[in-house]
Amino acid sequence: xxxxxxxxxxxxxxxxxxxxxxxxxxxxxxxxxxxxxxxxxxxxxxxxxxxxxxxxxxxxxxxxxxxxxxxxxxxxxxxxxxxxxxxxxxxxxxxxxxxxxxxxxxxxxxxxxxxxxxxxxxxxxxxxxxxxxxxxxxxxxxxxxxxxxxxxxxxxxxxxxxxxxxxxxxxxxxxxxxxxxxxxxxxxxxxxxxxxxxxxxxxxxxxxxxx
Amino acid sequence: xxxxxxxxxxxxxxxxxxxxxxxxxxxxxxxxxxxxxxxxxxxxxxxxxxxxxxxxxxxxxxxxxxxxxxxxxxxxxxxxxxxxxxxxxxxxxxxxxxxxxxxxxxxxxxxxxxxxxxxxxxxxxxxxxxxxxxxxxxxxxxxxxxxxxxxxxxxxxxxxxxxxxxxxxxxxxxxxxxxxxxxxxxxxxxxxxxxxxxxxxxxxxxxxxxx
Amino acid sequence: xxxxxxxxxxxxxxxxxxxxxxxxxxxxxxxxxxxxxxxxxxxxxxxxxxxxxxxxxxxxxxxxxxxxxxxxxxxxxxxxxxxxxxxxxxxxxxxxxxxxxxxxxxxxxxxxxxxxxxxxxxxxxxxxxxxxxxxxxxxxxxxxxxxxxxxxxxxxxxxxxxxxxxxxxxxxxxxxxxxxxxxxxxxxxxxxxxxxxxxxxxxxxxxxxxx
Amino acid sequence: xxxxxxxxxxxxxxxxxxxxxxxxxxxxxxxxxxxxxxxxxxxxxxxxxxxxxxxxxxxxxxxxxxxxxxxxxxxxxxxxxxxxxxxxxxxxxxxxxxxxxxxxxxxxxxxxxxxxxxxxxxxxxxxxxxxxxxxxxxxxxxxxxxxxxxxxxxxxxxxxxxxxxxxxxxxxxxxxxxxxxxxxxxxxxxxxxxxxxxxxxxxxxxxxxxx
DNA sequence: CATGAATGAGAATTCATTCAT
DNA sequence: GATGAATGAATTCTCATTCAT
Numbered sequence: 002x003x004x005x006x007x008x009x010x011x012x013x014x015x016x017x018x019x020x021x022x023x024x025x026x027x028x029x030x031x032x033x034x035x036x037x038x039x040x041x042x043x044x045x046x047x048x049x050x051x052x053x054x055x056x057x058x059x060x061x062x063x064x065x066x067x068x069x070x071x072x073x074x075x076x077x078x079x080x081x082x083x084x085x086x087x088x089x090x091x092x093x094x095x096x097x098x099x100x101x102x103x104x105x106x107x108x109x110x111x112x113x114x115x116x117x118x119x120x121x122x123x124x125x126x127x128x129x130x131x132x133x134x135x136x137x138x139x140x141x142x143x144x145x146x147x148x149x150x151x152x153x154x155x156x157x158x159x160x161x162x163x164x165x166x167x168x169x170x171x172x173x174x175x176x177x178x179x180x181x182x183x184x185x186x187x188x189x190x191x192x193x194x195x196x197x198x199x200x201x202x203x204x205x206x207x208x209x210x211x212x
Numbered sequence: 213x214x215x216x217x218x219x220x221x222x223x224x225x226x227x228x229x230x231x232x233x234x235x236x237x238x239x240x241x242x243x244x245x246x247x248x249x250x251x252x253x254x255x256x257x258x259x260x261x262x263x264x265x266x267x268x269x270x271x272x273x274x275x276x277x278x279x280x281x282x283x284x285x286x287x288x289x290x291x292x293x294x295x296x297x298x299x300x301x302x303x304x305x306x307x308x309x310x311x312x313x314x315x316x317x318x319x320x321x322x323x324x325x326x327x328x329x330x331x332x333x334x335x336x337x338x339x340x341x342x343x344x345x346x347x348x349x350x351x352x353x354x355x356x357x358x359x360x361x362x363x364x365x366x367x368x369x370x371x372x373x374x375x376x377x378x379x380x381x382x383x384x385x386x387x388x389x390x391x392x393x394x395x396x397x398x399x400x401x402x403x404x405x406x407x408x409x410x411x412x413x414x415x416x417x418x419x420x421x422x423x
Numbered sequence: 424x425x426x427x428x429x430x431x432x433x434x435x436x437x438x439x440x441x442x443x444x445x446x447x448x449x450x451x452x453x454x455x456x457x458x459x460x461x462x463x464x465x466x467x468x469x470x471x472x473x474x475x476x477x478x479x480x481x482x483x484x485x486x487x488x489x490x491x492x493x494x495x496x497x498x499x500x501x502x503x504x505x506x507x508x509x510x511x512x513x514x515x516x517x518x519x520x521x522x523x524x525x526x527x528x529x530x531x532x533x534x535x536x537x538x539x540x541x542x543x544x545x546x547x548x549x550x551x552x553x554x555x556x557x558x559x560x561x562x563x564x565x566x567x568x569x570x571x572x573x574x575x576x577x578x579x580x581x582x583x584x585x586x587x588x589x590x591x592x593x594x595x596x597x598x599x600x601x602x603x604x605x606x607x608x609x610x611x612x613x614x615x616x617x618x619x620x621x622x623x624x625x626x627x628x629x630x631x632x633x634x
Numbered sequence: 635x636x637x638x639x640x641x642x643x644x645x646x647x648x649x650x651x652x653x654x655x656x657x658x659x660x661x662x663x664x665x666x667x668x669x670x671x672x673x674x675x676x677x678x679x680x681x682x683x684x685x686x687x688x689x690x691x692x693x694x695x696x697x698x699x700x701x702x703x704x705x706x707x708x709x710x711x712x713x714x715x716x717x718x719x720x721x722x723x724x725x726x727x728x729x730x731x732x733x734x735x736x737x738x739x740x741x742x743x744x745x746x747x748x749x750x751x752x753x754x755x756x757x758x759x760x761x762x763x764x765x766x767x768x769x770x771x772x773x774x775x776x777x778x779x780x781x782x783x784x785x786x787x788x789x790x791x792x793x794x795x796x797x798x799x800x801x802x803x804x805x806x807x808x809x810x811x812x813x814x815x816x817x818x819x820x821x822x823x824x825x826x827x828x829x830x831x832x833x834x835x836x837x838x839x840x841x842x843x844x845x
Numbered sequence: 846c847a848t849g850a851a852t853g854a855g856a857a858t859t860c861a862t863t864c865a866t
Numbered sequence: 867g868a869t870g871a872a873t874g875a876a877t878t879c880t881c882a883t884t885c886a887t
Contacts, residue, residue: 205417
């Protein structure tokens, strides 16, 4: 957690610092992050950084939390507003909200993605926890689908959640990379459709009789 | 490529060096690799390393090639020996061969996995190429399935290959990590079954009528 | 150019660092200079050096500039204060001023001399430029002498400037070396007389009728 | 001195090694010489070098001696064949012979030149000795001129020798550098004329009444 | 609370020289 | 006498973190 010093800073300055950190970690994983670059970008003194945070890691996890919160502002409405939507529509909306988030805050999304493939060795636990959390969340949604009868009763829920999670992650990463290249162009619709396809494919499988 | 000096070394010593490099890069990505650790583990002089290789990168890609070759010894028989097996059985066998490889050479497998999530920013091209190659390979197999009628004719082959590749990658990583923990225990069967499940799930989808 | 960090240092410390660098490069050419020796002599941390300068070359050229400026404080008064002195008296005074400079700042003079015979292969351009500049300067002075009639009209000005420059350089180097040995002794007068002789010799030639 | 091992080598191989060393030291001063480059060029094993010579310095001075001998084959005839030529014609011929040598053996000449401006710090004595030898030689010639009346009796012989030596050295260096650039072109005559000019200038001085 | 200089361990890489075969 | 692998000290440069002002 940042030191009190940080929170006493005027909002504008706090924001500038946070943005520098996000910028850094949307390009480099934690282990490659550089205090030098961050303070330069934030235009603060080298020492100030250490008045605000214990160290690089402290700053990283603090900002990562903010990213998570931001992402939740996209997802929460969906979860809360539609309690008895078919589960599969829920997934569709969630994925689409993810795309929206990535398009509107590409740096935050990139930081999140970078985090999830963080050196599987450093801070393994934290990452693993986060991953498990996400998969469990998917799992719970699917469970609901089983209860409502939308989903075959003999489905391996864990595996389904696993596949959904990792496929969505991989597709999101690809999308972020493409957005970076074709910056500005409006590929939002395109990506949403792609996520729809992916969901459909996983729902109905590769081998399909009628659909 | 290693310098001639390296190939002039007695086999045993070459092997020791190679193993040190593999050990290093099954734990650290290229950018975090340390010559110091490698030479210590291989028990050679600091300078010797530079008699063998141009630099760390040289060593890395050389060994990565060896890993690829080794993996191919597991996959090649399957591809060659069973030309007209149903495509889906082929996948099943390939996945199982992958598990076998991971179980028998966990470090090699880890190095390969680490490579594929290599800092998405450094050497992007090489990694991306490799990934695309793998996905294209899956895609071609699926195409065959379409031709033989095993697979629905309106399937988005690219997306299917994408989902298969990344799901398999993610599961393999999890498996490798677990093997590390429960080292020695015979979880091979267990993992094979898990891969079977995954394949089945992706084949038939989450929402299944009869199966 | 040094980084701002360097100029923020207290004068005394800046001076100490500069002196260490001069000391280094009055003994070794750029290519042989050692950061290790400099930081030891200046009694600063290894890393501090790199806070002040980009690298050894940066430090070298910065200090070389200072040396040049210092030398100009000896030469400038002569050039400006005596516009219509006979050219040959000008040379005499310039040479003597050079001796004065060498006697009062032997290390600076040595550094300058070392620079001018810098590995004729590295940084050739910079050195060559400097040499040409000096010769051209001599040439222009001689030209004036031709115009005032002091100098025979058929003289090869370029060759004369060339001979003057290199003879003076060589003599200066010898003088500096001797000062080093007989350190402290007052050889100043002696050297000035020697430079006078040299000038006279080149003026009137080896084969002289009357003089 | 080289070890006996070296002299037992077949002539052709000896020659190849010598040429590699000359090539090296016509480009780099002793302190920058690299055994690695030499053995590569000579196509011998790293260890062989140390069977032939004690170390780099040993090789250097041995080959330097050969260079001196070679140069003497150009100068000796002049000294011996014309005992009562006017001293100044002798100088002219010597300088011209020097140019000839430089044109026909540019690498040897470059090595010699590089030697004479060798890090004034390393092996100072050897270089100084050589320089003094050359100047003394010039001095003795001039002395003869004094005795025959060619040269004014009040001339400062030491200074004259000094100026002659260093001017000639400097001009030779410039000539060698130009030959390197305009390789192949026949600039020999041009340079000889230039040396003639220089000699004349130093003989008759900058300020000349009639000439 | 801001500042930015100081620190020094640690990284990669080079290379003359030795020595076992 | 030839070979070339082994060695390790020495080099430059980087950077997170501390600390005095």
